[in-house]
Amino acid sequence: MVRIGAFFVGLFFAGWLLISFLFGAAAYVSDPPQPTVEHEFHKAPKHVSFSFDGPFGRYDRQQLQRGFQVFKEVCSACHSLKFVAFRDLEALGYNEAEVKAIAKQWAIKTPDVDPKTGEMTGRDPVPADHFPKPFANNVAAAAANNNAIPPDLSLMTKARHHGSAYVYSLITGYQPQPAELLREFPDAKTPEGLHYNPYFANLNLAMAPPLTADGQVTYGDGTKPTVDQMAKDVAAFLTWTAEPKLENRRRAGLATIVFLLIATGLAYMAYQNIWAGKKTAA
């Protein structure tokens, strides 16, 4: 009885799926799916190497400091970094006094309540504060940025596939819209106020090219501030903001795996020892 019922249920599901398949296949042949402009012109991130690549890679503190400088002087005008605190910057090699100074001199004030009047006011950030947001709220952010809200950057490199390379590619990837794109997709002309960038998912980005000229930032360590170098540095910095414990994780992983290899080797020997002679014994 179960098997007869199952036969008909199976026949129904399998049969209807195959009929659906025939419908789909007929539509696929008679009306093949048209390639979209994103499918044809979107590019995967460029190949770029970082000091933290590979299982033993580590952050380059100098590079993180340079990237932080780019963030501070360029990105932070529009983008927030709300999950990172000034105190976290000590991991970049700054000492306590330097962190205190960075917080105090930060261009954006931390919102607070005036202790005398109770009115909303701003004060200089202290190391315990997270980076203050450049806009009071999303409405203000959208109003100041052609209706697009600049996303928070704390987790950006983990929120995109191949995030570090993605950030680098996006910043260095602005270009004029290719002629063959407009030939194939005349309707896909980049709208006024947006910027063509093949590394962005839908190809047209509200953000204007943030790094436009070599020397836009003056590095203190003598590194030549080319656009390429600045893009790489800020990508490294944003990798750190997204994954500040990367080095702890890899160090703990190595110790754990070495320990487990030894323990598992011993467990294997114990297993063989206990079973010795038993496997073939009658």
Next chain:
Amino acid sequence: MSFPWAEHYTPKHPVMQWMDEKLPLPRLVYNAVGAGYPVPRNLNYFWNFGVLAGLALMIQIVTGVIMAMHYGANDLVAFATVEQTMRDVNSGWLMRYAHANGASFFFIVVYLHIFRGLFYGSYKAPREMVWLLGLVIFLLMMATAFMGYVLPWGQMSYWGAKVITGLFGAIPVVGEPIQTWLLGGFAPGNASLNRFFSLHFLLPFVIAGVIILHIWALHIPGSSNPTGVEVKGPQDTVPFHPYYTAKDGFGAGVFLILFSIMLFYAPNYLGHPDNYIEANPLSTPAHIVPEWYFWPFYAILRAFTVDFFFVPAKLLGVLAMFASILLLFFLPWLDNSPVRSGNYRPTFKKFFWILVADVLILGYCGGAPAEEPYVMISQVAAAYYFAHFLIVLPLIARFEKPLPLPGSITESVLNRYNIKGEEDALPGMGADPQPSTAG
């Protein structure tokens, strides 16, 4: 609940004797997973996965309870508290990555455990109840994993919750009220997040309870084995401890090494980048996909694209997705071949591997965007999935000519090591096959 030759618990130390009279817990452990439980001597490494699933559950409970101490189940702060756990809690990143990857590894070992059962016919009499309880555990795991994925309140959390509860919305007439009732609102929100957190905390302990029943039901007939031939005498078994505790110890080591490689060196590989974006009800992700362990079922759900007369395609997809799991409850009666092990069933064996490939293809299509050719591929693969269990297996059971079975477990072991015909000649065999080291 055991074989007559099982070793008896005899506490020697006066404290243990006192304990045994008041609360015979050590006796229970001894009989359940100690020397008092005789197990077939020929189990291969595929029999490690039950213990590994238990280990994975324990990892999930320990890391989960610690994570709950730092988590705020409120839609305004949930995402931020998870980030705080990652950044400011001592070893918080370790707990979170272990929990997220632990869920994946739990499913990996459980899928291997299920396919072990499918190949070796572990679901057949007299172990039907073991199989049924295992499926209950699997369903509870799926519910727990789904609700856990909602908790970080990222984009995939939010939209995953919306899509999955939307499945209930496909039910005619009562569907939408049910969806609203499940979510506590018209869309996922704080009410949904709170109840998912509560249930996500509760269900693992329900799973632990059903695991006890699963093991209890297993211990009545005893473990199955790769030959599928039942235990005939003491020469066919070894005590669980130390033989299989040692083997499981080694298996656990290998499991933990693989788990550590993933956890410490590729912790986000199995996750989706969109879940590092805070939930935003106004912005729908380009492709909403569940976690990889749901992909085969998600492919079945999306494979139905054509309405069946008055039944909408979406409802068919929902019914088929639930049916694809519920049909496994009937498996012990669908496949009524008396031979258990796939090793002695040549036709079954071929179709088994087709099923494995089929489920992998379904998984791949379920993770891919809902575009052609993936939809067409999942339609064929889903059709085979249903045909396999509901049509092919009963037919094989009826027409297949199985290979000759070995006379006993011991005979098959000796054949494997080319020791022939000595079984009956060995004097004293079966009188005391257990070494005195046991226990």
